[in-house]
Amino acid sequence: MNMKPTTGTIRTTCAYCGVGCGVLATPEADGNVSIVGDPEHPANFGRLCSKGSALGETIGLEDRLLSPRVDGRLASWDEALERVASGFSRVIAEDGPDAVAFYVSGQFLTEDYYVANKLMKGFIGSGNIDTNSRLCMASSVAGHRRAFGADTVPGTYRDLEEADLVILVGSNLAWCHPVTYQRLAAAKAARPAMKIVLIDPRRTASAEIADMHLAIEPDGDTALFSGLLYAIAEGGAVHCDFVARHTEGFVDALRASRAFPVAKVAAATGLGEAEIRAFYDLFTAREKVVTVYSQGVNQSVGGTDKVNAIINCHLATGRIGRPGMGPFSITGQPNAMGGREVGGLANQLAAHMAIENPHDRALVGEFWQAPNIARKPGLKAVDLFRAVETGKVKAIWIAGTNPVVSMPDADRVKAALAACPLVVVSDVVSRNDTLPFAHVALPAAAWGEKDGTVTNSERRISRQRPFLPLPGEARPDWAIFAEVGRRMGFSGFDFTNAAEVFDEHARLSAYRNEGSRDFDIGGLAGLASDDYDALDPVQWPVKASDNEIGEKRFFADGRFYHPDGRARFVAVRAPVRETAANGEFVLNTGRVRDHWHTMTRTGRSARLSAHIAEPFAELHPEDGKQLGLKPADLVTIRSAHGSATVRCLFTKRQMRGSVFVPIHWSGEFAGTGRIDAVVRPSFDPISGQPGLKNTPVTLSRFRASWYGFAVSLNRPETSASDYLVTARTGAGWRTELAGLEVLGDAADFARHIIAPSQEAEFVAYSDAKTGTHRFAAFEGSRLVGALWIAREPVAVARNWAVGQIDADARASEATGVSRAHLLAGRTGADRPDPGAIVCACFSIGVNEIAAAVVSGQALSVEAVGRHLKAGTNCGSCRSEIKAIVDAKRAEPQPAETELSEA
Known part of the structure; x- marks a missing residue:
């Protein structure tokens, strides 16, 4: 199954959002991979965002799941697959096909989705396959x-x-x-x-x-x-x-x-x-x-x-x-559209056919030669995990997603999985919040190793091509599902490569279609392996009768896909507007610029973590004042379902009475940052999509007795204090900490956090009266960690401190300036602090941009780009740059500066 390393440049597709950008990946002799945008791909014409540009930083084998595990121990593929196949077969025999379920992912390739959906709906005979796209589109x-x-x-x-x-x-x-x-x-x-x-x-x-x-x-x-x-x-x-x-x-x-x-x-x-x-x-x-x-x-x-x-x-x-x-x-995930094409949602059939339609069921069953095809929609995500909780679903296979973080009422999902008799998890990582509940963990292929297709928001099918060998014992998701299907005694799963899966998918789309269904890629059926490998980005439909392939729109001719060919207006009635109770806020959740989902990929990149390194609550300043909160305080957000503690961020971009918190932080990176544990599990009665944007919550100050910031080569555990958030740096980790109780032995705590090795040499400064403690640990002249503790949020030049751990910082003398600066937590005059990173593409900090404005070298966003490059790649930081430029230009300047500008 393992392939040889690729040489040369490979055209592939980005692993993140539904834009579907083309990527040129070039493995290099030192083991790194160069990533640039594909100038010929019609989705991006060579542009990449900060996340796409950093893909090469996320493909190392650290923390990869490389071998199957059964009950927490290493196992062979034969043992693991037999446990899955026999376990699912036993539950089906005892309780029926609706007692099992799959929960899969928009990170899947279309080929992965197709085989999993065929297995569940076509042969197991249940509709119980849903996807995290239920939370998205x-x-x-x-x-x-x-x-x-x-x-x-x-x-x-x-x-x-x-x-x-x-x-x-x-x-x-x-x-x-x-x-x-x-x-x-x-x-x-x-x-x-x-x-x-x-x-x-x-x-x-x-x-x-x-x-x-x-x-x-x-x-x-x-x-x-x-x-x-x-x-x-x-x-x-x-x-x-x-x-x-x-x-x-x-x-x-x-x-x-x-x-x-x-x-x-x-x-x-x-x-x-x-x-x-x-x-x-x-x-x-x-x-x-x-x-x-x-x-x-x-x-x-x-x-x-x-x-x-x-x-x-x-x-x-x-x-x-x-x-x-x-x-x-516009879709959120790289292959939410591909999943919809093959019926990845519980209420769909493959090829955009309807599971509730007897004609469609018969057609798909005939094509698959599947006499036990599902006859009704399955359980949608929220109801699916409730069925796990009640024991209605006794075996669940979770693949490529992390529902203990991403589902609403996430603690309830966590408890449901803890009580489930059989939990199977396919993933690429060895640690996330869901894996501890897996009876069987299966190592899957990751981006760069996967081979197949994805469909972007404009219906454009693009190839994801491998340029790295499959590491360890990892296998493609489609191959894992196909092998389990064979072991369960089902025919129709004898695929030997992704091209064969795609061919069957294409043939099904055209099967007895004749224009009655929108999704038709019959023109791509029958591709030889070489033609599949070379497939250019193409927008569907691609019918066998098409003379040419090009950009296509639907409905210009006024023909729709209801039986009478007409579109339907829907008489909608706005819901009664909910108002927050006295003292409550409306919680809104969403994404930030440089992270993705639950950070299992982007959390590996120091560059992506540099922009926003910890979860935050975005509040209007007047709301913060009424709550008695100060900048950089910690705030606890509570609902009837759970709580989370995050950092305060005051901004007038937020409306009064609302609070925004990003979705990305998991227990792996932030022990108290899982915001979906707070979100209520209410959902749309038609689509089954949860209402993740509107949960009534209360806010209160997290009354910390002390705060800390650390940089270290080792990674502290998130249970080390009441509040602890870690993020990668180039060589190690940066950590934000806080505790409710008065800190005991500060020196012992510092050793635990930044340098567990007994060989490390510590230098320290402590002032018991003010509660200030500062520690730096060295092994020889190598800085291995530093920790600053105070009774208020710690004022440390954070990116400068990160640079000390990343640069293999060395103290020039035992009593030299370097160690003094480390303990002080601030730079020397010869090493300016770049400040918080604004432009992740070029690692440009707020202080660097501000200095360019104040000096008169850059008085506009465009000038900042020319001077520092900031904002000239993906452009998603331009609004932040503009705010810095406007703020600095509004400040009073010395007379000579004003004259020089004139």
Whole structure:
């Protein structure tokens, strides 16, 4: 199964978001891999974001799962696979097929997804295979199916560049899809008349290029777009011919929208009437409109209605399927779309067929020669883990995801897995929050080793090609599922490579299709292995009858996929707006710029951790003042389900009464940072997608007796103190600490944290009266760790301190300046502190940018780019750079500086 190392440059696809950027990977003689963007890939044309640029830093074998484990001990593949196959077979024999389940991942390749779905739905005979894409895009799937009759994304990325109005709804494109954001920013720079509207409770980085920011109250989107439909009709902007010839349900939808005149929209959204009217006027006056929406729409208990409220407006105006117009769902994961194509969600069948449709079930069963095909939808994610908790599901296989961190009410998921009789986990890492509950752990291939395809947000299929050998005993996910299928006695799993899986997937998409289904890649069936290896990025559909392959849109001809060929308006009703109880805040969760999911990949990169090294709670300054919080305090966030403690960040970008916390930190990196333990498990009744953006919580100051910051070569355990967050540096780790109880023996604690070796030489400074303690540990002249402790959040030049551990810092003399500076936690005049990293691509800190502004060398974002390179790669830091430039230029300057600028 192991392949030889690759030489030369390999074209592959990024492992992160749904943009689907092309990557050129070149293994080098020293074992490193050079990563650059592929200039020929039509998704990114050579651009990469900070995460994509750092992919080469995340592929080492440290902390990799390299051999199977059974009950915590090393085992052979034969023993592990037999335990899985016999265990699942036994549960099925005793309790039926619905007593087992798979929970898989948008990190899967399409081939992995296909085999897992075929095994569960086709041969085990249950619908119980769901995916973490349920947390991401399920409401879009449901909304598309209601409106279009199929899960079809109509448009392309080029539409964003050709539009006259782009609406970003619940999408921080600048941080979550940076390369697409840069394409949009470049289009606006080339055509300043283009208008961009950002609809988001927070003023995110995407607001930098927005002409209008609507700071909408949580879950106000349905009312806003219902009111827009009413305004479209009142303003005479309905495309009457399109509506009459190609749609159904307009009258009912319009009747429902009349409940939302502007005054009621204002009450439901918290927006002013004037700004609502201005937005409606922008929409009605411009034909070329693209509405881009993402997690802020989908992750809601009314997410499906939000999606349909948006689509209603595009159907009413006929603005769909033509260049520069349409609703555009941009996916969060690299292969959420590929998973949807093969039926990876519990309520789908492969090839965009419907599990509830007897004709579709018969067709798929016939193609697979699977007499036991599932006859009803399976359990969606939240209900699936509840079924594990109650014992209804007795065996679960989790692959490529970390639900003990990512699921809402995560502590309940944790308890459910602890009580489950058989938990199987396939993963690439040897440690995460879910693996401790695995009876069987299976080593899977990782990015750089995997071979297959992914589909991005614009329906473009791209190859992920291997350029590294499979390490240890790791195997591709599709091969693991296929072998278990064979061991369970099922036919149809004799695949020998990914090309064979893809070929079957392509043939099924065209099987008895004849234009009745949107998903058809029959033109890619029958590819020889060499042709599959060389497959260029291609946008589906690719029918066998197609004469040429190129960019494609759906619905320009007005033909949809309901049986009558018409689209459906959906009469939506905005939910009753929830208001926080006295003393409560609304918790909103989401992503940050440089991390991904639960950090099992990005947490390996020191560069990506340098921008934001610990979880935080973003609060409006006035809310912080009312709570008695000060900058850099720790705050505990509580709900009825759990609690988390994170660092305070005050910013006026946040609206009053709301708190934003990122999703990425797990128990592996932050013992108290698992925010999804706080999130309530409420979900959309149609899509099953959890409402991860709106949980009522209370906030209180974490009353620490002491705070600490450390750099060390060894990694401290997260249980070492009441608050402890670790992040990688180039050579070791940086750690934030705090404790509720008065610290006992500070020297003993320091040794435990930064230098467990008894051979280390310690230098120390302590002041018991002020509670200040500083320690540095050396082995010879090598710095192995330093720790600073104080009664308030520690004032240390953190990135400078990290540089000391990374640079193999050496004290020049036993009593020299280096050791004094280390204990003081600040730089010397000859070594300026770069400050917190702003530009991860080029490791440029806030102090460096500020100094360039103050010196007069860089008085704009563009000038900072020319002077320092900051902001010139992925561009996702440009809004932060602008804030620094604006703040520094607003400060009073010495007279000679003012004259020189004049």
